[in-house]
Amino acid sequence: MTQPTGSGPKSAARKRPANRPGEAPVTARQRAYDGIRAGILKGAFPPGSFIEEAMACEATGVSRSPVREALNRLAAEGFLELHPRRGAMVRTLSAAELRDLHEVRQMIESQAIRLICRNRRPVPAQMSELCDTHEATSAGDLLACVEINRLFHQALVAAAGNTVLTQVFDSLQANLTRVAMLSLQLGIGKTRQIEQEHRALIAALQVFDETRAMEILAAHLKPMPRLMGSLSG
C-alpha cells in the first residue's frame, strides 16, 4: 500500500493515516490546536517561551498551515501573544491581569444570576449532574476537577440565555482554566467545599432568590484574590 498521498508532513509522526469516510473527520487544524493547547496547559511550553512553528509542526504532526491557524486561534483566546516576525509567546498572567480577570468573571456570572432570576429561567439539570460527577471524582484528579468546575460555570452563564454573554465568557475560558489549575495546585480552594457551594447556588437559583445566589457566588469566588497574593508576594 504505497499510497503517495500528500497527507501529513514529509516525515512527521502522523497519528491518523487518513480520514476514513464515515468517520469523524478530525482535521489537522484541530489536532494542532489540541496539541499546542495541551502543551501549554501541561507546562511543556512554559510561560514566556516562544513556540516556533516548526516545533509545533513536529509536536503535532501537521504542516505549518494548520499550525498557524491554531496559533492564531490560541492567540485570540489569550493563550499566546503574537509578535510579528518574532513568533508566538506563551502569555504570562501578571497579578494585575489576574485581578482584572477575576473582576470580569465575577461581573459576568453576577449578570447571569441576575438574568436567570429576573427572567425566571429554569436551571438546567446538567448543573446538578455535574455536582454529582464532581462528588464521584477523586479529589486528586486535578484535571478532571478543573474541567467539571469549568463546565459548571459555563452552564451557569449559558442558563442566562444570552448568547453574547456566553460567548464572552467562553472567550475567557482559556485563562480561567489556567487560573483554576494553579489555584487547585496551590491548595487554595478545596474541591469538596466547591461542590457544596455549587449545590447551594443551584438551590438558590431554583427559587430565583437573586440576593442569596449573589452572596453564594461572592463567597465562592472569594478565594481567588488569595491566589493573586500568593503570586505577587
Place this chain on the structure above:
Amino acid sequence: MTQPTGSGPKSAARKRPANRPGEAPVTARQRAYDGIRAGILKGAFPPGSFIEEAMACEATGVSRSPVREALNRLAAEGFLELHPRRGAMVRTLSAAELRDLHEVRQMIESQAIRLICRNRRPVPAQMSELCDTHEATSAGDLLACVEINRLFHQALVAAAGNTVLTQVFDSLQANLTRVAMLSLQLGIGKTRQIEQEHRALIAALQVFDETRAMEILAAHLKPMPRLMGSLSG
C-alpha cells in the same frame, strides 16, 4: 524589469509592489483584513452571503494564505460564521442577538463607570477631545460619527484600567459598529444629542458621581431597544 519575485498573486491587482525597507510594513494579511471588513460594513458582502476565498483574493489582491487568516480573524470577531468545507458566511444579527449584545454592552460600560468612580480613576483628556471633534463633524458623515462614538466608548471602558474588560469590550466592537451604523442610518439617535450626553457623562465621572453617571449611561443607551423593535417588526 521582469522581476520574478513572487510578491503578489499571479495576476491580481496588487496595490503595493513590495514592502520597501524603512517604510511601514503593511502586511498582506492586514490588507486582506481591512478589505474584507470594509466590504462587509459597506454591504458589498451582504449578510447571509458566502465569501469565497478566491473572491476575497481577487478583491484584496493577496493570496489565499493571508486571506484565510483574515477570514479566521473576522470570524473570531463575530463578522463571519465559518462553516467547515462550506465557506465563510456573513453573519446576520437577529433581534435576539441585538438584545443580548445591548445587555452585555450595558453591563460592561456600567462596570467601567463603577470602577472609575470607585477607584478614583482620572478621566482621560481624549474623551473630551473626541466630543470636540464630534461637534466639529458634519452630522451627515455617518462613518465619521460612528467612528468617533466608537472611540469614545472605547476610551470610557479603557479608563477603568481593567485590561481584560477592555479586551472583552473590544471583541464586541465588530458587531457594535454594525449596530451603530444601522442606528444612525435609521435616524434613531441624533448625533448632537449623543455628543451632549457624552459631555454630561464626562462631567459626572470627573467628580466620581457614580449614580449620576449610571443614569446618564442608561439614558444614553436607551434608544437601542427602539432599533431592535424597528428590525423585528
Place this chain on the structure above:
DNA sequence: CGTGTACGTCATGTATACAATATGAGAGCG
C-alpha cells in the same frame, strides 16, 4: 414522470516552496 445513483466540477483543507526580515555571531576598527 419521479427517484436514485454515479460522476464531474469546484471550493476548501493541507502541504510545501519561495521571499523577506530579524537576530546573533564574528571580524574589523577605534
Place this chain on the structure above:
DNA sequence: CGCTCTCATATTGTATACATGACGTACACG
C-alpha cells in the same frame, strides 16, 4: 578591550501546488 558594521542563518510571511470532500447535474431505472 569595547563598539560597530557586516554577513550568515533561521524563522516568519506569502504564494502556490496538491488532495479531499461536497454539491450539482445528468443519466438510467422503476
